[in-house]
Amino acid sequence: MKVVLVGCGAISGAWLEPTKNIPELELVGFVDVIEANAKKRQQEFAPNASVGTDLGQVLAQTKPDVVFNATIPAAHFEVTMKALEHGCHVLCEKPLAESLEEARQMIDTAQKANRLLVVMQNWRYTHNIRRLKRFLETGVIGNITTMNADFYVGAHFGGFRDVMPHILLKDMAIHTFDASRFLTGQNPKNVYAVEWNPEGSWYSRDASAAAIFEMTGNVIFNYRGSWCSEGHRTPWESEWRILGTKGSIRWDGNTKIICEIVGDDPEEQTFFREQHEVDVPVYDDINERPEGHAAVIHSFVDALKNNSQPETVCTDNIKSLAMVYGAVESSEKGEKITI
Numbered sequence: 001m002k003v004v005l006v007g008c009g010a011i012s013g014a015w016l017e018p019t020k021n022i023p024e025l026e027l028v029g030f031v032d033v034i035e036a037n038a039k040k041r042q043q044e045f046a047p048n049a050s051v052g053t054d055l056g057q058v059l060a061q062t063k064p065d066v067v068f069n070a071t072i073p074a075a076h077f078e079v080t081m082k083a084l085e086h087g088c089h090v091l092c093e094k095p096l097a098e099s100l101e102e103a104r105q106m107i108d109t110a111q112k113a114n115r116l117l118v119v120m121q122n123w124r125y126t127h128n129i130r131r132l133k134r135f136l137e138t139g140v141i142g143n144i145t146t147m148n149a150d151f152y153v154g155a156h157f158g159g160f161r162d163v164m165p166h167i168l169l170k171d172m173a174i175h176t177f178d179a180s181r182f183l184t185g186q187n188p189k190n191v192y193a194v195e196w197n198p199e200g201s202w203y204s205r206d207a208s209a210a211a212i213f214e215m216t217g218n219v220i221f222n223y224r225g226s227w228c229s230e231g232h233r234t235p236w237e238s239e240w241r242i243l244g245t246k247g248s249i250r251w252d253g254n255t256k257i258i259c260e261i262v263g264d265d266p267e268e269q270t271f272f273r274e275q276h277e278v279d280v281p282v283y284d285d286i287n288e289r290p291e292g293h294a295a296v297i298h299s300f301v302d303a304l305k306n307n308s309q310p311e312t313v314c315t316d317n318i319k320s321l322a323m324v325y326g327a328v329e330s331s332e333k334g335e336k337i338t339i
Contacts, residue, residue, distance in 0.1 A: 001304065002064040004029035004088075006055055006079050007071035008037040011093070015070050015120075016045050018294035024301050028062040031055050055079060059086045066304075069093060070120075072160055073170065077102045080117065084109045089116040091300050095174045096317055100325050107314045118300050121312040121320070123175045123237060124182050125295035130286050132240075132251055133183055140278055141244030141261060144184050144219055149176050151225035151238040156202065161227075165205045166195065166328050168227045173209065173327070176223060176238050178320035182311075183242070186215040187319050188339040193327035201228040211327045213339075223327075247275070 003025050005012060009032070019025045027046035030038040031053065038051045052058045059067075059082070067083035069076060069092040077097050083090045090110070096119050097103035110117035123129065136144070151172070161167055181187060191213045195206035208226040215221055225238075235253030242249040247261030263274035290298050299310040309315075326339040 001066050001301070002026050002028045002062060003066045003068060004031060004050075004055075004058055004062055004064040004083075005041065005068040005070060006031040006083075007069065007075070007093070008032040008034075008041040009070070009072075012041060012070045014122075014293045015068055015297070016041065018290070018297050019045070021294075022297065022301060024305070025066075025297075028064055029058045031058050055082055056086075059083070059088070064088055066091065073098055073164075074160075077106065080106050081109060084113050084115055084117070087113065087115065089118075089300075089304060091118050091120060091297065092314075093120050094317075095119075095170060095324060096314060096321050098170075100318070100322060103314070103318050103321055107318065110314060116300070116303060117314040118296070118303070118310055119312045119314060119317040120293065120296050121175070121178050121317060122292045122296050124178060124311060125299075126237065126291050127287050127289075128251070128253075128255055128257070129179060129182070129237065131280070131283055132249070132257055134283055134286070135257070135259070135280050136183060136242070136249070140247070140259060141242065141249060142246035144186075144217070144242060144244050146220045146222070146243040147180055147184060148222045148241045149180065149224070149238040150234055150240075151176055151223075152229035152232065152234045153227060153236065154230040154233065155227055162202065163204045166331070167203055167205055168207055168209050168225055169193070169195065169211075169324055169327050169331070172227065173211075173223065173225060174320060174324050175236075176225070177213075177323040177327075178317070179237070180213070180215070180221045180223075181320055181323075184215060184217065184219050184221070186217040186219045188221075188323045188326065189214045189216060190336055190338045191323065191326045191330050192336045193330040194334075195331040198226070198228065200230075203228060206331075209327070209331070211330070213323065247278075249280075 032038040193211035213221040237253035240251040330337040
């Protein structure tokens with residue numbers, strides 16, 4: 001499968017490294033608005049590949065099967081649409097689009113062209129979240145009722161993020177929102193959200209947010225986060241507490257997952273019911289698989305080979321995107337929004 005990569009900035013390295021171990025892929029082109037960036041990636045990964053600043057020109061030259069869209073969010077729609085129009089399958093950086101309207105157009109175009117459009121939702125494929133997901137599926141804490149996620153990171157990016165509107169919700173929260181769907185198996189119904197830019201923030205727009213989602217299955221998902229929080233930094237994957245009808249789980253976002261469940265006698269009348277800790281197993285088959293960017297690319301390639309649908313296909317991922325834009329709309333209007 002011949003591949004053209006569009007967007008050769010810092011994140012593109014995470015896309016390109018896994019291709020070294022995927023023999024089905026051949027890098028044939030690199031495109032960036034700054035040609036030097038494209039040339040740098042060419043020299044590092046595929047010295048014989050084409051280089052250019054004009055996507056249409058490189059597509060015409062190389063006639064690829066696949067486009068990797070690793071551009072900034074504002075370019076996702078234009079690049080993806082052009083790639084689909086040239087008959088390419090597309091793996092697109094998250095978020096899929098800058099609006100639900102754009103996302104629906106992209107999905108409609110991909111379906112009419114019979115091409116696969118998949119989102120780089122790489123956190124869904126980390127070993128620890130998949131370990132937690134499998135453990136939840138055992139039903140040890142009963143039915144999930146509530147899920148809380150905290151994200152506090154003081155990230156000094158520079159560049160477009162410093163001035164991007166709704167920076168936390170649009171650029172980062174998609175990961176956590178998608179994780180909430182993955183872990184619960186539920187989808188959003190409505191949301192109430194607020195955003196603010198605290199004193200001392202180095203962002204020009206609101207870099208902190210809180211949101212309450214009502215999900216299907218009577219699940220409540222609470223999100224709290226900030227891009228400009230110094231001290232006590234959480235993992236990128238956030239810190240989680242999951243409440244069920246029989247107990248609770250805490251996940252630190254790294255490797256520590258703690259589960260406590262109540263005793264076997266539901267009629268026990270003590271003030272605090274007896275509780276005990278349950279070991280969360282490590283699943284060797286999960287740890288043996290690729291994770292992150294590599295896992296998404298592998299799943300994308302497997303789907304093309306087997307004519308199947310990967311987890312982060314656009315028709316599913318738009319439900320996570322809808323959480324983002326529902327929260328944005330709620331924040332702007334100051335009211336609960338139906339998703």
